Amino acid sequence: MDNKLDLIHIYNKLLNHYGELNWWPADTPYEVMVGAILTQNTAWSNVEKAIANFSGRLSPELIETLPIPELQEIIRPSGFYKQKALYLKNFTEWYRQYGYSVESVCQKPLSQLRKELLDIRGVGFETADSILLYAFSYPTFVVDAYTKRLLERLQIDVKLNYTPIKDYFESEVQGDARLYNNYHSLIVINAKKHCNKKPICDGCPLEFDCKFRLSG
DNA sequence: CGCCAGGGCCATA
DNA sequence: TATGGCCATGGC
Numbered sequence: 001m002d003n004k005l006d007l008i009h010i011y012n013k014l015l016n017h018y019g020e021l022n023w024w025p026a027d028t029p030y031e032v033m034v035g036a037i038l039t040q041n042t043a044w045s046n047v048e049k050a051i052a053n054f055s056g057r058l059s060p061e062l063i064e065t066l067p068i069p070e071l072q073e074i075i076r077p078s079g080f081y082k083q084k085a086l087y088l089k090n091f092t093e094w095y096r097q098y099g100y101s102v103e104s105v106c107q108k109p110l111s112q113l114r115k116e117l118l119d120i121r122g123v124g125f126e127t128a129d130s131i132l133l134y135a136f137s138y139p140t141f142v143v144d145a146y147t148k149r150l151l152e153r154l155q156i157d158v159k160l161n162y163t164p165i166k167d168y169f170e171s172e173v174q175g176d177a178r179l180y181n182n183y184h185s186l187i188v189i190n191a192k193k194h195c196n197k198k199p200i201c202d203g204c205p206l207e208f209d210c211k212f213r214l215s216g
Numbered sequence: 217c218g219c220c221a222g223g224g225c226c227a228t229a
Numbered sequence: 230t231a232t233g234g235c236c237a238t239g240g241c
Contacts, residue, residue, distance in 0.1 A: 041222085
């Protein structure tokens with residue numbers, strides 16, 4: 001079977017239905033980075049509460065200077081708050097090397113930055129790619145639980161591991177940062193709208209049977 | 217009440 | 230390298 005047509009077809013269907021999204025729910029690049037860490041295995045509504053607890057003062061400087069216990073309290077609603085407080089500290093320490101500057105970070109090539117991010121304790125594949133794509137606009141495809149479920153529904157024969165899926169998307173759908181941003185955004189938006197906690201995919205532009213979920 | 221959410225780390229075999 | 234336990238809150 002020709003999967004290449006499938007992925008492009010899926011993208012066009014979603015794009016036609018929702019339009020360009022260019023999406024990540026955050027006001028600044030640094031808020032994107034923080035959100036990417038806080039949302040690890042966590043409902044976004046809980047991340048919003050944590051972000052709101054910063055009262056508009058969220059900044060790398062604050063994260064660096066804030067005592068651990070106080071940082072834990074602020075982000076508590078996002079869950080796993082003890083780990084994530086350290087993760088935020090670790091990540092921001094890395095960001096300090098670049099003067100907390102998006103411009104400075106973007107001087108370096110994607111491959112090197114990705115390695116640097118993956119060396120940070122608390123930053124795995126998805127968090128690294130989310131930061132690279134949504135905060136720094138690098139052309140790297142983000143694979144998350146929604147992406148895996150989509151592939152399962154498509155019954156595409158790919159190992160459901162992170163790297164094979166990412167490589168698969170990037171090889172079959174050549175695109176820039178804008179397209180990868182849009183594609184992942186569309187997958188998430190559509191899944192939230194039609195594929196969560198509903199036995200049947202009612203009104204989904206992909207016309208999937210969404211009662212099928214990841215096993216294990 | 218139980219299940220789950222836009223993961224990642226670590227120990228174990 | 231590949232599983233499994235663990236981390237924790239809030240919505241439903």
